[in-house]
């Protein structure tokens with residue numbers, strides 16, 4: 504299952520990566536791969552915002568809002584025909 508490319512909160516700073524490879528190991532959707540001894544973001548749109556990568560990234564190269572993220576909220580809205588559950592609707596300026 505793929506989520507929505509433009510609402511994923513995943514951010515990756517390759518300059519901070521130490522090449523430990525844990526993000527590749529723990530990601531259930533193969534969002535990361537190793538390339539030249541560092542992680543590379545190869546499929547950002549497949550991220551489900553589970554947070555496993557950022558929790559295991561000691562140098563803090565990965566940031567993601569885990570839990571009920573925008574991707575899930577927007578998806579639920581689409582599937583149910585209702586407004587997004589992540590405050591993307593309305594006047595909130597703190598989302599996505």
Ligand code: SF4
Pocket residue numbers: 519520521522523524525526527541542556559560561562563564565
């Ligand atoms: S977990 Fe962090 S430091 Fe380790 S390879 Fe992934 S991005 Fe690099």
Ligand code: SF4
Pocket residue numbers: 513529530531532533534535549550551552553554555556557567
């Ligand atoms: S948040 Fe989860 S799905 Fe997204 S890149 Fe990290 S480990 Fe993979």
